[in-house]
Amino acid sequence: MAKGYQANKDRQEAVSLFGKQLGKRAGFKCEWCGSKEDLRLWDYRPEQEPALETLALLCSRCRELADGKKPDLNELRSIRDALWSDIPAVAEGAARVLASCKEQWAREAIEESFIDENVKAELLG
Ligand SMILES: [Zn+2]
Numbered sequence: 001m002a003k004g005y006q007a008n009k010d011r012q013e014a015v016s017l018f019g020k021q022l023g024k025r026a027g028f029k030c031e032w033c034g035s036k037e038d039l040r041l042w043d044y045r046p047e048q049e050p051a052l053e054t055l056a057l058l059c060s061r062c063r064e065l066a067d068g069k070k071p072d073l074n075e076l077r078s079i080r081d082a083l084w085s086d087i088p089a090v091a092e093g094a095a096r097v098l099a100s101c102k103e104q105w106a107r108e109a110i111e112e113s114f115i116d117e118n119v120k121a122e123l124l125g
Pocket residue numbers: 030031032033034035058059060061062063
């Protein structure tokens with residue numbers, strides 16, 4: 001137990017070291033929807049070493065979506081442009097949320113985006 005807690009704490013510290021750089025990169029706005037509400041770092045690949053490419057600055061609503069909350073249509077539209085980011089945590093993370101709905105336009109947007117082909121294939125089946 002204690003070891004897991006320490007590992008988690010170390011990771012949080014490692015992630016937080018990127019906070020300043022990420023805030024700058026994001027322009028202190030949510031990297032998915034542009035909101036400025038309650039921005040925090042989101043860890044796209046918690047199983048890997050934290051890196052700028054696998055972290056995104058997200059608002060509270062987008063963090064809920066990232067955690068699997070079912071998006072409504074407006075929320076989906078608001079994160080659509082994130083697909084065009086060249087940062088995997090931003091583009092692929094948003095693609096995963098978009099792929100969770102069955103909207104045709106969302107699937108087409110994923111197809112047109114420049115995210116990793118393997119991720120695309122996985123998401124679009
Ligand atoms: Zn957001």
